[in-house]
Amino acid sequence: MSDYIIDVKDLHKTFTLQDGRELNVLNGISTGIHKGEKIAVIGPSGSGKSTFLRCLNRMEEPTSGVITFKGEDITSPKCDINVVRRHMGMVFQHFYLFPHLTVRKNLTLAPVDLKLMTQEEADTRALELLTRVGLADKIDEWPDRLSGGQKQRVAIARAMAMNPDVLLFDEPTSALDPEMIGEVLDVMKELADDGMTMYLVTHEMGFAHQVADRVLFIDKGIISEEGTPDEVFDHPKQPRTIEFLSKVLRR
Amino acid sequence: MKCQSKHYGAGRGDILLGLFGVFLLYLLYTSGFFTAAAWQDFNRRFYQNFVKDARYMMLVDGLKSTIFMTAGATIIGVIVGLILSVIRVAYKGGVPIPVLNKFAETYITVLRGTPAMVQLLIWNFTIFASARDLNTQYIAILAFGLNSGAYVAEIFRGGIESIDAGQMEAARSLGLTYGSSMKHVILPQALRNVVPMLFNEFIALLKETSIAGYIGIDDLTRAGQNIQALTLEHSQPLVMVAIIYLVIVLLLTRFVRKLEEWLSRGRR
Numbered sequence: 001m002s003d004y005i006i007d008v009k010d011l012h013k014t015f016t017l018q019d020g021r022e023l024n025v026l027n028g029i030s031t032g033i034h035k036g037e038k039i040a041v042i043g044p045s046g047s048g049k050s051t052f053l054r055c056l057n058r059m060e061e062p063t064s065g066v067i068t069f070k071g072e073d074i075t076s077p078k079c080d081i082n083v084v085r086r087h088m089g090m091v092f093q094h095f096y097l098f099p100h101l102t103v104r105k106n107l108t109l110a111p112v113d114l115k116l117m118t119q120e121e122a123d124t125r126a127l128e129l130l131t132r133v134g135l136a137d138k139i140d141e142w143p144d145r146l147s148g149g150q151k152q153r154v155a156i157a158r159a160m161a162m163n164p165d166v167l168l169f170d171e172p173t174s175a176l177d178p179e180m181i182g183e184v185l186d187v188m189k190e191l192a193d194d195g196m197t198m199y200l201v202t203h204e205m206g207f208a209h210q211v212a213d214r215v216l217f218i219d220k221g222i223i224s225e226e227g228t229p230d231e232v233f234d235h236p237k238q239p240r241t242i243e244f245l246s247k248v249l250r251r
Numbered sequence: 252m253k254c255q256s257k258h259y260g261a262g263r264g265d266i267l268l269g270l271f272g273v274f275l276l277y278l279l280y281t282s283g284f285f286t287a288a289a290w291q292d293f294n295r296r297f298y299q300n301f302v303k304d305a306r307y308m309m310l311v312d313g314l315k316s317t318i319f320m321t322a323g324a325t326i327i328g329v330i331v332g333l334i335l336s337v338i339r340v341a342y343k344g345g346v347p348i349p350v351l352n353k354f355a356e357t358y359i360t361v362l363r364g365t366p367a368m369v370q371l372l373i374w375n376f377t378i379f380a381s382a383r384d385l386n387t388q389y390i391a392i393l394a395f396g397l398n399s400g401a402y403v404a405e406i407f408r409g410g411i412e413s414i415d416a417g418q419m420e421a422a423r424s425l426g427l428t429y430g431s432s433m434k435h436v437i438l439p440q441a442l443r444n445v446v447p448m449l450f451n452e453f454i455a456l457l458k459e460t461s462i463a464g465y466i467g468i469d470d471l472t473r474a475g476q477n478i479q480a481l482t483l484e485h486s487q488p489l490v491m492v493a494i495i496y497l498v499i500v501l502l503l504t505r506f507v508r509k510l511e512e513w514l515s516r517g518r519r
Contacts, residue, residue, distance in 0.1 A: 059420055086426035096421035100439045109435055110425035155421075162425055 004032030004068075005165060005197060006056060011065035013051050013221075025051045027221035029065075033166070038198045040208035040229070043218035044244055049201045052218060053168050056199065057081075057088045070165070086114065089159030093171040095151040097143035103130070103154050104139045107161045122161070129157040133187045149180030153187050160191075167191065169200040205248055209233050217241045300478055300487045313474025314495060320391050320470065321457045327396025328456065329449075332403025335359060337433060339404070340411045344419070346429060355404070362401035368462050370394055375466040391463045399456050406448045410441035443514045450507040454500055461496075471495060 013026040025048045033039050043049045054060040056067060058074065058081050067075050074084050098106050107129065108122035117125065130136045133153040135146075143151060152172055159167055169188070173181045185207050192198060192211045202208055208215060208229065215232040217225040217240075225238045236242045283289055301307045335355045342352035362370065374394040379385060414437050422432035464473030475492035479485065 057424060059424065082423075082426050082428055084426075085424055088424075090421075090424035092417060092421060092424075094415075094417055096415070096417040098418065098421070098436050098440075100443065110422075110427055113431050113435060114426055158425070 003034060005035045005070060006199075007032040007066075007068040008056070009066045009068075011052070011055060011067065012063045013048070013055060013060060014063045025221055026055070026062075029218075029221070029223055031216060031223060031226070033197060033199060035165070035197055036195050037214065038192050038196075038200065038212050040212035040215045041199065041201045041218060042203070042205065042208060042215060042232075042244075047218045048221040049216075049218045050170055053170050053199055053201050056168060057085050057090060059090070086110075086116070086162050087165045089162060089164035089167045091152070091155055091159055091167065091169045091172045093175050095148075095155045095175075097146075097151055097155055097158070099143050101143075102139070103135070103141050103143065103146075106143065106154060107158050110158075111161055116162075125161055126157070129160050130154070132160075132190070133157050134183075147180060148176045149183045152176065152180075152184045156184075156187055156191070166197045166199065169198065169202070171201050171203065173202070173204055203248065205233065205245070217244070219244070296482075296484055296487055299482050300484055301491070306478055306481070309469075309474045309477055310471065310491065310495065313469055313471040313492075316388060316463075316469060317457070317460050317471040318499075320388060320395060320460045320463060320468070321453070323389075323392035324395035324399055324456055324460070325453050327392065328399030328403045328452070331397060331400025332407050333438075335400060335404035336407035336411060337438075339408055341429065341433075344429070359401045359404055362398050363405075367395070367398045367459055368465065370398055371462060371466060387466055387468050388463075391460070391466065391468055395456060395460060399452060402452055403449065406445050406452060407441065409448075410445035411437055413444055414440050446507065446511055446514060450503070454503060457499065457503075458496065 009030050011026050011029040012024070015023045015025055017023055027048075029052055041049045041052065051060055055062045058067075062075055065075065066073055069084055069088070072079060072084070074081060097103075098109070101109060104123065104126050107126035108117075108119060111117040111122045111125070112119050127136060127139060130139055133156060135150060135153055135157070138146060138150065138154070143154070146154065156167075156172075172188070173184050176184065181204070185204065188198075188200075188207075189211060198211075200208065200212065210229075212229050214226060215229050216223050217232060217236075217238070219240050225232060225236060225241045232241065233245065236245055279285065301310070335358060338348060338351045338355045342348050371391065371394045375387065375390050379390050418436055418440065419432055422436040423429070427435070460470055461472040463470045464476065469477065471492055475488040478488040482488070
């Protein structure tokens, strides 16, 4: 029994392409995350890092392997994944705010529909969270009237509205204009400082270095190197890590 | 849609239409249409067709029947179409309902692949042949509604599939069930996208009910024919019927434009 809040054992994911060929994206990943830990997942595009993240809340169905969340095997058919997902928030690259609902409703839809809160309680919580991400004045605004950075901050608040134990960030700043990245990273930094457990798939190496407790370098569907930011970013051992970092850090 | 909200200036089409109108007026003029005798004749026939014995009431009753059938069929069509489209989309999205999906596919294929007229006759003379106490209008509503459902299903399906897959993922990632995500996130957006197409379907339906006369329903079209039978007058009753259809269609078009504006609030 490990003390990981999410424990991943020998995770494989194979996609069957339209022409029948099989694509092995994850080739046996075993890792875990402690409560309060922040793990940055880096790697070249197509390495499987997003797929890894999406397997954790079964946005993608793992082909094989076991994922345990707070002691429960969530890959078992008996597991109600909807209940698990209430405790694992996800933030997407393209925000996916619900455009037909106001910011307030975006935040309150799930807690109210799942009968976890009354509308009044959820409204109070929404205002609280929006204040935290600096968007209290946008509570009755429509998503389409917000900038990209504002949308992503609302999306983070929406994930937080479920009071999750873990937040999964899938390249949260990759779709943003450069001048808006900072405001989103600031919000994430604050969450990290408050003790949130976070998995972060990112290309923001500086931010990963600053915030992460541990860094996973995923290449060709396996964790090819892991360690503290100092170890991975400043003293990488694997040739593939050195090559990747030299490419992304050369800027 | 774009084409509906465009404000037309006097384009080439209008000039051609104007020339055509002038040509028609010229023809009418040369055939003596604008003489006093012609007008007296027109008025006499108008009186015969619509005023005498309150014959306009036949058109009013026919219109009531047409609107009743269209409204009933619309309700059935939307409900059936919604159910069928959700079945098909849910099956494609991994919900294990192969039998329901096959049923939905077959339903859509058969009802879209055969004429509404034939379906109406089958409902009336075969399936409900022994139910002679049943008001024929209800049979027509069922026939038109189920037929329309097959078309509405395809409209809804297109609307649902036009929504970014990320919307479903975002809803599911919050712990919402597939059904809740459909109801609160996907369908409201899909509905907004398909309003213009749905509306076209209902205009088509309104016009399609004009075949209800074939199973003995005195709808608007049949009322025109009934007047014809009384007065032996060919043009006026049917032209009047056509004008009534057109006016309703134009009113409905106006309404949907308002509806679209309301639906697109909050959008840039």
